[in-house]
Amino acid sequence: MISSRVVAATTATLLLSPIVASWPEIVDALVLDDVCGKTGGDACHLQLMQLRAAREVREKGPAGKMPVDSLDSRARAKVSYGHSDVGQDEHDDVYDDSHNEEHISKDENLETQGLGFSSHEHFPDWPLAAGEFPADIPWDFEINQPIKILLWTDWGFLTSKSTYNTPNCEFMGNGQVTYDTGVIPDPNYDISDVDVIIFHMSNLGYKYPDYYTLPANKPEGQLWIAACGEPYNRPDTEIDCRLLNDTKTMERFDATSTFSLTSDFPAIQDPIVEKMMRMEVPDFASRGPELATMVFSDCLGKTRNAWAEKVIAAFAAKGQDLLSYGGCYHTATETKCENEKHSYNRWINRCSSRPFKIVPENIVEPWYVTEKVWDALAEGAIPVYWGAPEVKLWVPEGSIIYADDFPSLDALVDKLISFSAADFAAAYAWKSKPASEWTGWHKAWRLSHYTLIPRLCEAASKAKSNGGKLLTPDKE
Numbered sequence: 376m377i378s379s380r381v382v383a384a385t386t387a388t389l390l391l392s393p394i395v396a397s398w399p400e401i402v403d404a405l406v407l408d409d410v411c412g413k414t415g416g417d418a419c420h421l422q423l424m425q426l427r428a429a430r431e432v433r434e435k436g437p438a439g440k441m442p443v444d445s446l447d448s449r450a451r452a453k454v455s456y457g458h459s460d461v462g463q464d465e466h467d468d469v470y471d472d473s474h475n476e477e478h479i480s481k482d483e484n485l486e487t488q489g490l491g492f493s494s495h496e497h498f499p500d501w502p503l504a505a506g507e508f509p510a511d512i513p514w515d516f517e518i519n520q521p522i523k524i525l526l527w528t529d530w531g532f533l534t535s536k537s538t539y540n541t542p543n544c545e546f547m548g549n550g551q552v553t554y555d556t557g558v559i560p561d562p563n564y565d566i567s568d569v570d571v572i573i574f575h576m577s578n579l580g581y582k583y584p585d586y587y588t589l590p591a592n593k594p595e596g597q598l599w600i601a602a603c604g605e606p607y608n609r610p611d612t613e614i615d616c617r618l619l620n621d622t623k624t625m626e627r628f629d630a631t632s633t634f635s636l637t638s639d640f641p642a643i644q645d646p647i648v649e650k651m652m653r654m655e656v657p658d659f660a661s662r663g664p665e666l667a668t669m670v671f672s673d674c675l676g677k678t679r680n681a682w683a684e685k686v687i688a689a690f691a692a693k694g695q696d697l698l699s700y701g702g703c704y705h706t707a708t709e710t711k712c713e714n715e716k717h718s719y720n721r722w723i724n725r726c727s728s729r730p731f732k733i734v735p736e737n738i739v740e741p742w743y744v745t746e747k748v749w750d751a752l753a754e755g756a757i758p759v760y761w762g763a764p765e766v767k768l769w770v771p772e773g774s775i776i777y778a779d780d781f782p783s784l785d786a787l788v789d790k791l792i793s794f795s796a797a798d799f800a801a802a803y804a805w806k807s808k809p810a811s812e813w814t815g816w817h818k819a820w821r822l823s824h825y826t827l828i829p830r831l832c833e834a835a836s837k838a839k840s841n842g843g844k845l846l847t848p849d850k851e
Contacts, residue, residue: 509649512817514540514541516829516830518544520836522543522544522831522832522835522836524544524828525547525571525572526552527572528573528575528579529548529554532645533548533824533828535550535551535828543836556586557578557581560586560588562591563590566597569597571831573600574589574600574601574602575602576602577615580615581614583613589624596843598831598834599630600628600630600639600640601618602633603616603619603633604642604824607619607740611677611738630847635741636742636768638850639845640827640849640850641850642824645820645825647753649810652752654725654753656806657728659728659729659730666730667698667729667730667756668697668699669683669733670732671683671702671703672702673703680703683704684704686733686784686788687704689784689788693792695788698729700727709724709726710724710727711726712725722746723750723753729756730756730757730799731757731759732750732751734747734748734750734751734758741763743762743763744763748766757774757775757803760778761778767814771805771816772805772814773801776802834846
């Protein structure tokens, strides 16, 4: 039986030709045990859901090609309303040509690099540049011999800045490697001196098989990491990591790195730095009577759209306006805002926030928690979160309202309307506590994208010293 990590770790393999499989081959080659009835949870989620989705896609589109032609416009333009919606939907905002092009943001040229796969400003600014990485998290990686890591696919959440003050750890990514199509297209690209290669699986699967290219050979002892910062399965856009469940692809990989603590090397969403988290709550009363805002601009998520429409209706039924700044259900224009750091402007608008911010992920999937909830906290709002329940592992206790904790959306809106001074005090109590008491904030930083590179360097170094055994101390 394949374990929940969905990785067939093997010894090094030498191939004589590039690995380029057709979409039917991948679908037919999926060899996954039905573990739903035995274990449920992540194991079921990581295997069978993707198998069903893959077969559905095959039925919908022509053989050999994923039916995602509607995504072609993402390489040309993106729609942006205001400021914070750009970061709010990260790199997954997808539009067709029917949208008003006058709203295209000049900053969005970043999205055309690497076909839009996470090629954006880092969220919201890498802390090392300001010396803001949590001081009480040790930066003491044991890397006793030189390790070189190559990023085979563009993934903007990884940066060579995280190798500063990390001897023997070299990272080759954006800036050192050109990703004209989001992937190194040459299967014969020289990897002879590389110890670890990271592959962002959604890049390989995008418009399959157009960008599905792996190295032609795998030198002995080289480690291949299958990374995923997208949902495992998102049929609405096909921008997902379903390849993690393809045994033909995964038989050459050694480990996984995803937003889940069950992956070998977790890559948790980087939180907001402490200074931003502790900023004073804005004077919401001076801005108007509205209780809440909402920002998202990826309108292809059917489940999110359905939920958002019900939320809007629930607010309207109570005589309340919901300010929607994003490209989806757009009802209001954000006030221009300049943060202390210009890079924050892309993600956070503290000038237009209200007491609550409706925060729906693009899909509800176990462990899938993105920057959106941290954006809301940085704006001084109380996030009303629709997404994975694991969000409670990361954010300060009491700082958010989890939508599914309520029996209905009417009950949820009633709670927001009736929020008392005592309720607000309790929701902001975490601000006066030491950061060490912010639930999983420290752990999220320790296992963040920012630390992934040095953690992989450390693991590769130790593997060289112990006969190739790969240790995964952070996997749960």
